[in-house]
Amino acid sequence: MANVTPRFIMLQCYRLLLHCPPTPRSTALRIRAITKRSCSACSSSHQFRAEVSISFGTHLIPHPSKADRGGEDAFFVSNYNGGVLAIADGVSGWAVRNVNPALFSQELMSNASYLVMDNEVNYNPQILLGKAHAATYSIGSATAIVAMLEKNGTLKVANVGDCGLRVLRKGQVIFSTTPQEHYFDCPYQLSSEIIGQSYRDAMVCNVELLEGDMIVMGSDGLFDNVFDHEIVSIVSRFNNAIEAAKALADLASNHSMDANFDSPYSLEARNKGFDVPFWKKILGKKLIGGKPDDITVIVGQVVSSSDNSDPSEASQG
Numbered sequence: 001m002a003n004v005t006p007r008f009i010m011l012q013c014y015r016l017l018l019h020c021p022p023t024p025r026s027t028a029l030r031i032r033a034i035t036k037r038s039c040s041a042c043s044s045s046h047q048f049r050a051e052v053s054i055s056f057g058t059h060l061i062p063h064p065s066k067a068d069r070g071g072e073d074a075f076f077v078s079n080y081n082g083g084v085l086a087i088a089d090g091v092s093g094w095a096v097r098n099v100n101p102a103l104f105s106q107e108l109m110s111n112a113s114y115l116v117m118d119n120e121v122n123y124n125p126q127i128l129l130g131k132a133h134a135a136t137y138s139i140g141s142a143t144a145i146v147a148m149l150e151k152n153g154t155l156k157v158a159n160v161g162d163c164g165l166r167v168l169r170k171g172q173v174i175f176s177t178t179p180q181e182h183y184f185d186c187p188y189q190l191s192s193e194i195i196g197q198s199y200r201d202a203m204v205c206n207v208e209l210l211e212g213d214m215i216v217m218g219s220d221g222l223f224d225n226v227f228d229h230e231i232v233s234i235v236s237r238f239n240n241a242i243e244a245a246k247a248l249a250d251l252a253s254n255h256s257m258d259a260n261f262d263s264p265y266s267l268e269a270r271n272k273g274f275d276v277p278f279w280k281k282i283l284g285k286k287l288i289g290g291k292p293d294d295i296t297v298i299v300g301q302v303v304s305s306s307d308n309s310d311p312s313e314a315s316q317g
């Protein structure tokens with residue numbers, strides 16, 4: 001597991017689970033004091049605004065070799081309160097232990113969707129991750145991100161690992177999450193094993209949203225294959241959550257299969273010191289290419305509450 005260089009050169013998706021003995025995670029996980037890992041884009045400003053909610057579009061394209069099983073990403077959206085969106089990405093390294101990596105992410109998201117209205121969660125995405133994790137008994141691990149919008153426009157985000165979220169306003173990215181990883185391609189992850197991270201390791205942030213803002217949430221299959229300027233371009237072109245989500249997922253899928261595309265993933269790999277062999281560098285070659293992966297995209301358009309007619313609707317993938 002430790003020698004990962006060949007996989008980078010192949011630019012294949014094979015994210016690493018933390019190396020550890022298969023010790024069962026304690027089932028006595030208790031929700032304790034929250035460690036806040038704030039980010040520079042957090043905003044404390046607050047002013048009176050009309051009530052808002054989210055109009056959703058979602059699109060999932062599984063890794064081609066995993067399409068028959070639906071891939072290992074899982075997600076849900078809910079119109080509870082101002083709106084909830086969440087993605088978990090099952091860590092594929094579990095397959096070498098004959099564990100289906102999809103089971104953990106699917107159970108985690110299923111539990112999270114049921115716990116959205118839980119009193120102890122109190123509409124806090126970090127607590128939601130903690131309680132959903134504690135209720136998950138599948139073997140495996142996953143990165144996970146949850147965002148919950150208050151009707152007053154405050155978007156509360158909790159993120160463990162390298163799923164991501166962007167907020168776009170008037171053609172610009174005004175908020176971006178930062179991936180958490182132990183080393184390249186080994187993200188922070190919620191795990192069935194005690195060595196994994198917990199909800200207390202989440203990056204948490206509040207972002208003040210306005211009507212018309214667009215939220216783009218994705219698994220790393222999106223952000224490893226699509227640059228922010230491309231996200232801005234597509235969202236601006238469609239300005240419709242359903243069409244934008246499909247267009248972003250399609251673009252990510254096309255880039256992921258393009259061996260000649262200098263993707264965000266290949267740029268990051270080279271920045272971390274991974275590249276083609278020396279003799280190829282002499283010939284002017286470099287490590288490039290998209291990264292095949294499960295691709296999940298959720299686009300949320302912030303709308304006036306009166307524009308979003310069905311408050312009970314929820315969907316899961």
Ligand SMILES: [Mn+2]
Nearest residue numbers: 089220221293
């Ligand atoms: Mn992924």
